Amino acid sequence: MDYLLNLVRRHKAGEPAGIFAVCSAHPLVIEAAMEVALAAGPEQRVLIEATSNQVNQDGGYTGMTPAGFRDFVYGIADRAGLARGRVLLGGDHLGPNAWQGEPADAAMAKAEVLIDQYVTAGFRKIHLDCSMSCAGDPVPLPDEVVAVRAARLCAVAERAWRAAGGEAPVYIVGTEVPVPGGAHEDLGELAVTTPEAAAKTIASHRSAFAAAGLDAVWPRVIGIVVQPGVEFDHHKVIDFQPEKAVALSRFIESEPTLLYEAHSTDYQTPANLAALVAGHFAILKVGPGATFALRETLWALADIEAAMLGDGQGSDFKNKVLEVMRAEPEYWRKYYSGDARRARFDQQYSLSDRIRYYWPHPAIQAAQAQLLQNLEHQAPPLTLLSQYLPPQYEAVREGRVRNRPVDLLKEGVARVLRQYMEACNAGAAIKELEAC
Template identity: 35%
Template sequence: MYEQKKEYEMGRDQFLNCVKNNGIVSFCTADLYAIHTVLQEIEQRNGYAVIEVTSNQVNPEGGYTGMNAMDFRNLLASMARHVGLEENKLILGGDHLGPLPWANLPPTQAMEKAEILIRESVRAGFQKLHIDTTMPLGDEISPPDEEVITDRWIRLYQIAEEEASLMAEQDPDYEKPVYVIGNEVPVAGGNPVGREEIPQITNPESLKKTLCLYREKFCKIGIPDAFENIIAVVGDFGIGYSNREICEYPRGKARKLTEVLQAYPHLVLEAHSTDFQSPESLQAMKKDGIRIFKVGPELSYAHREALLALTRAERKFLPRECWANFPEMLEQAMENNPTYWENWYHGTEAEQRNMRMHSRLNRDRYYMNLPEVKSAEEKLLNNLGGEEVLPFVFNGIGEVAEKYLEVLE
């Protein structure tokens, strides 16, 4: 029951050295084309990376991919073997692990489901756990009190450690996971309606308060060493993207936060939503002390843009009766279930239609695994040569992956 599958996982010490010395990219995506491309890039560059999935993508109820943690773990191992990736180049992580998928439920029920998610993630061999309890649950007022956020985080941390201890009893070589905290976490999936303003920057004093709060609470419940298992803290660094614009990193703004961490030498800064940042901004972030770069939607955005380009080629060279109608099938799926986009895309019907197909927020990624959409994608690719056209799809995604990996070279 507690077997840890170790293929394609770098060791804990090796991972921590990579993070501290030069930084690491965390590719947070469940897009299989994106994962394949990233694994190939890592193998070709002889580099290192983290592959993560969010609790919305993969969870005990299947998420929007239909997979639980072990399903994803096994799939990733198979894909890594397929591209010939060395065993020590990759670590598996979970992002926004917590009650996020069940935030509409009362707090007690949401946290019970979050506990199951945490246990399954640890059993599946997830080694980097970003536990996120910053969201309001049920009828709570947003945002929750920082004491509540921290207490819930520690509750889920204890569940993870309990499960990890059970696994360690089964395997003396098992390495327990490391953790990421942050009481100011950028919105998962991009900014929804009404959040087009310039992203905030975490106040250094707020960061100090958060770190002190976690350490004090660990000491209060008798596990002071738990603080050493935290390797990174997420904050707001003034970056982000929306339907209309990209907010590039304001150079120098993370330096004061880096100075705060000088009192905590085991911690680094983790940046979420680095999607669509320019190479110059990424380099500036690294120079200012950010060591974990999280990217996800930009990869699936590149996948979608490649498919739309192929659609234009299909319609130029093939008669209408042969078309795969990929955009129409995707549009229909999104219209049938607006849950994943209606709070992100607003305006006239024409503006919403354009956003559904072209927005950087890429909410269409929630629909790409639907059978009718996948079938249309497969027909589109087959119409244009099948495997012969796949490099076109991979190349667009690869350019995104290269941008991030080159920051670390």
């Protein structure tokens, strides 16, 4: 991962450079990310990440193994015209997460298989996360135990890399609070990770790596996950407040090879994203924010279809999605409480975006295909684009986006991802202006 190692060097040299990771398995989200990278120029890379629950040796909830996900992403890159060498693959929260109900020995043995398969498949940015307690473990796990388990998995990754060849992996350690994908409960104010806590995480991992004979690997540990004070719950966003993270930002300046990785940055403003990168939170993760934008656009297209064709004449897309969610509540039941009316509201509009787990469902895919086919056959008039999709209306009028449903969908996602791109490239833009 020479690109990411060079990113660290640039950042440490004073350029507020960053990169964002797209954490999604939705093909339109991934394609939109690739098109954003293409538009940014030949030096831009796109980082696509899969989580241990999403993609693992058992298929995860996507049904894909690491090799299968790699092929899936590369296939999208080929169709988009993006060279595979510009695609970086990352694994997020790789560890015993998917097997927490099992004793630690059994869960860690499965985590070793997981790590081996990710690295063998070509994933080279690896988040070693052993923070979760397994059956019989204390809660929470001591930092030293977390670090020893992470070092154990790092050794597996190194062996897999030497066998597979290619660029050496880079690693991320640590984890954020609360859980990935957004908080389950209403949030107030978040506590920012203290410099002392970050120092303890770094020291425990560095010591565990040394004890495992991995001293030479430590310079390829490029990031630590901390809580900069950003999060979202169902209907509220906790915004980044740089002044509350000053001590944490300054602390990492003394670590020559380390940056921060910020999770749950979804829904932050463009100014907040730029401030995060400037504060050394140089790796920004986005997932639900991208699929939320996709859902917004799909809902708008369904409203456009209904206005054009009349009730009962179209795909009835929204109702069919909600019927599937009501019949199969596995992915939202633990998150959305209250009466049926409130659950139906949250299923559609919650920022945690649990609806994203349902897009691959065959019945929903069929309804979506009908929706898009109807709007492909009869393009939405500009009046309805202006009414329901004002940003896409402007893009169509300016000739940047075609008035086709798939292009309108990708533009909905791309608008979000361009904010991340601009925040991560702000330093380079400033240098260009100074050179003029």
